[in-house]
Amino acid sequence: MFRFRLILAALIASLIAIPASADRIKDLGGFQGIRTNQLTGYGIVVGLAGTGDDNLEYTIQSVKAVASRLGLQLPAGINPGLKNAAVVMITADLPPFAKPGQRIDITVASMGKAKSLRGGALILTPLMGADGQIYAMAQGNLAVGGLGVEGKDGSSVVINVPSTGRIPEGATVERAVATGFETSPALTFNLARSDFTTAQSVAAAINARFGGGAAEAVDGVSIRIKAPTGADTRATIMSEIENLDVVPAEPPARVIVNARTGTVVINSAVRVGPAAVTHGKLTVRIDEKETVVQPLPMSQGQTAKEQKSGVAVDEEKRPMFLLAPGPKLADIVKAVNAIGASPSDLVAILEALKEAGALKAELIIL
Structure with a gap:
């Protein structure tokens, strides 16, 4: 608990000690249409050391x-033994402006009963986009980080996930995706996080560089930018825009609580209204004991058991702590540390402050 308090205090002290600094526009979002596209494919991995799908029906059909x-052509009614083959799904990300002939990484994952893909090779497989068109062809030897070993008595050892592997540069791009950035009526820059103040700041920075009216904030995410058409001209303008410095707006006050791990993160915008906080711990302990009672000599009595119960109540007393109006983050940490709250206790205190209307922040529980 003490270590938790030290870490939390150090984190918050570092947050409030760093003044607002300028960020490059490229770190706040990206231009519309310039994006990664997901590709998928269905293929077969061969060359496995007896860890494949065996006689799985759709593996047989695929082979x-x-x-x-x-x-x-295999004879009718003859099915191959497929302990050395497995059906897999292949996924890849096609980066923007990828051109035919360039190589991209792929991930291969078993979709059948294969226990391991270690040592396997992927047979030539087309990778398609959401529109059903083929954009890349994949093939190569898998690099598998997992390991699985099984004995004849049924005992086994599995390290990581041996049914998934990667092929670095395992696919060749066959078709480019048109972005249309050079012919669109205007450029649109989208912020990664919606904020009207930051959107206005980005538009103002662009106008200061290219002249008034060059950019306007459409909403809390998008900034529309006027630019001449042409790939070379627009690439130059986009490069200059990405490297302009902007001071982003202070984020909304938020308290993030992970109820499973007890992790609590509080940003520097959080404020707390006047409130008195106390936190105590009540422990009730019940001890049950059985004692044997022996009869007196010559009394012709019988040995019996006697139940004895002990009930104890232990209440830890802690003083009430007053939070002054409008304390900052460091004051909140001091108050929490003063009452000796553990991570789980801190969650309960923050929820109570929110319900009381004293916590001026959005409380998000994961």
């Missing part, structure tokens, strides 16, 4: 389909 593409 037959691959064999037929290569001119091999």
